[in-house]
Amino acid sequence: MGENSSETLGEKSKWESYIEKTKRSRVNDLHILSKLIWMNQKNKRALSLGTGSGSEVVDLIKYKWDVTCVDIEKYSEIVLKTRTKKKFEFQNVSFENIKYRGKYSYVSAYNALPFGDKKYLQEIVDKIYKHLVKGGIFVLTLFTNKHTFVKNKKSYGVTREKIGEIFKKYKIDWCEKAEYDQQRKFGVVKWSAYEIIVRKNK
Numbered sequence: 626m627g628e629n630s631s632e633t634l635g636e637k638s639k640w641e642s643y644i645e646k647t648k649r650s651r652v653n654d655l656h657i658l659s660k661l662i663w664m665n666q667k668n669k670r671a672l673s674l675g676t677g678s679g680s681e682v683v684d685l686i687k688y689k690w691d692v693t694c695v696d697i698e699k700y701s702e703i704v705l706k707t708r709t710k711k712k713f714e715f716q717n718v719s720f721e722n723i724k725y726r727g728k729y730s731y732v733s734a735y736n737a738l739p740f741g742d743k744k745y746l747q748e749i750v751d752k753i754y755k756h757l758v759k760g761g762i763f764v765l766t767l768f769t770n771k772h773t774f775v776k777n778k779k780s781y782g783v784t785r786e787k788i789g790e791i792f793k794k795y796k797i798d799w800c801e802k803a804e805y806d807q808q809r810k811f812g813v814v815k816w817s818a819y820e821i822i823v824r825k826n827k
């Protein structure tokens with residue numbers, strides 16, 4: 626992602642540089658893992674939080690989904706418009722200021738929420754629950770406290786116990802810890818994140 630590195634210096638913001646670099650990257654594994662669930666949803670409305678270059682959005686649009694994207698970085702919309710000719714809604718706001726319209730079947734937040742403000746996490750999770758259809762899923766990653774970006778105070782972390790509390794209204798279908806080293810220009814990032822699929826059952 627380039628935090629602390631020369632690649633984030635200059636005119637581009639750190640997220641603009643990141644989005645530019647990832648605009649041809651593979652879609653998140655969690656999007657593929659949850660495909661069997663979201664593919665069968667009747668109401669094809671999705672919400673993508675911290676869209677970035679938006680690989681999952683491009684895929685959803687391919688399957689004729691109506692997608693709302695949320696990203697604090699305007700460049701996300703610019704890049705996404707080069708990746709799809711189809712229409713999508715884009716909200717250039719922070720996670721706590723999303724305008725929810727109606728109900729969604731699939732909400733994604735890949736490596737995004739931990740860069741926001743932790744004090745809004747529960748509120749966001751509850752609002753999403755309210756705006757999910759019955760059987761709808763929220764698929765996301767949250768960092769553990771061991772993640773390099775948490776240790777560097779670039780993002781926040783959570784414990785497994787906290788995940789149980791935050792998502793107590795939901796059914797937790799999947800929650801696995803992914804830990805590995807990433808070689809970046811500025812050094813090794815110790816990646817440590819929970820990969821989560823939760824569902825609204827009632």
Ligand SMILES: C[S@@+](CC[C@H](N)C(=O)[O-])C[C@H]1O[C@@H](n2cnc3c(N)ncnc32)[C@H](O)[C@@H]1O
Nearest residue numbers: 640675676677696697698719720735737740741
């Ligand atoms: C690490 S990138 C992940 C992008 C994409 N989801 C992916 O997996 O490649 C984090 C994204 O969240 C956005 N972001 C960071 N803080 C945000 C906030 N408070 N509200 C909305 N978007 C935010 C950034 O602009 C960036 O596009």
